[in-house]
Amino acid sequence: MSTTGSTADARLRALFEGRRLTPTQRRIAHCMVGRAAEVPYLSSVEVAELAGVSQPSVTRFAVALGFDGYPALRRHLREVVPASPAGRPPSEEKAESNAYQRAVEEEIANLRRLADALADPAPVREAGRLLAASRPLPVLGLRAAAAQARGFAYFAAKVHPDVRPLTEGGSMLHDRIDGARRAGADALLCFALPRHPRETVEALAHAREEGLTVVTVADSAFAPVARVSDLLVPAAVGTGLAFDTACGPMLLGRVLLEAMCDGLPEAQARLEEFDVRAASRGLFVE
Structure with a gap:
């Protein structure tokens, strides 16, 4: 790891x-x-x-x-x-400060630590290379991490030819991982946030057994998913409110998208093609 x-x-x-x-x-x-x-x-x-x-x-x-x-x-x-x-x-x-301000201040501190971590861009660049090369690219995130996985998959699909979000658990989750592997996947991206579902750990262990390289965005290098990840990039969550806040993992997901785009020569052309189609369909309000 x-x-x-x-x-x-x-x-x-x-x-x-x-x-x-x-x-x-x-x-x-x-x-x-x-x-x-x-x-x-x-x-x-x-x-x-x-x-x-x-x-x-x-x-x-x-x-x-x-x-x-x-x-x-x-x-x-x-x-x-x-x-x-x-x-x-x-x-x-x-x-x-009041409790709401302290929650924001904690997230600001988390983002500063993330910025410090990115002073060494090598792990993120390696993650981007692995994600760009995997066809298809499964993106796993269960429970609290499902929103992070869906957000990454939504944007990644604009530049990557085959992105497969895995945001629902159950008995078919391993089947979907197996299907991605059979279709040619080399890597799996996982978003893992507290509280860490046992099913996420088991799914990552299965993915590695099937030969996938597991890239994980987690809240800590000590998260339970660390032992079943090949490359773990941490971004802390805020704990000052009743429910954790995840600005750091969300931003790190966008950073990984950028790194992935660097490994996809056709990324810019795909984005331009999407913009043309969106304009012709009137998808967005100016």
Whole structure:
């Protein structure tokens, strides 16, 4: 599995990756990566509240990483994670914000981390190459990720000759993956967002067994789909509202579209052809 990571988050990922973490510990790791500038200043109780776990779970997590306890982990984080500009956690800097503003601010921070990650465009370019070369191209996204998969497939169909969205689970999902493989597919694109359906993990495992290269957009390098992905590109989701917000994964999907277009010499001609047909049919209101 390959992943991308921002400069700020890479040090935390280096600490967590390669370790056998429980689902609860992966949740804590995901939370810490998503709030890299803030966690060095938080207590174990505050980290537990942010991650939605118990305080003892945070302590056990620190011990699992090889530290004597959470205070030792926090001291280490203060050494390896850059401080926020004002020298205090963002939650304190934004104390006057209301809940709606904080949700937007969290998404802005997520997009900044995504921009940092894209400073190394190699993984996205490789993903674009794989997607462009696959004929057909299955695009998987179940439950919360279905909208991301449909959006990608809608635009991809304008430039790619054969895009097959897979947004419904059930007993026929594996059949559709098998059908795409028999038709010549080499790769499968997956959007995976919390809460991660077991069916998504099983579908990706099946796709790999059938010989497909799995490219995944997920909320974290520690997501359950990581172990069944060949190339995982993370983009964090916002967790400040009752339902997660996914501006980062949506934007990353558009970035992958651009990278895919770079691998399709006929992409521009297809777009121009579509515009001509749309104008002749009066599809859009000027």
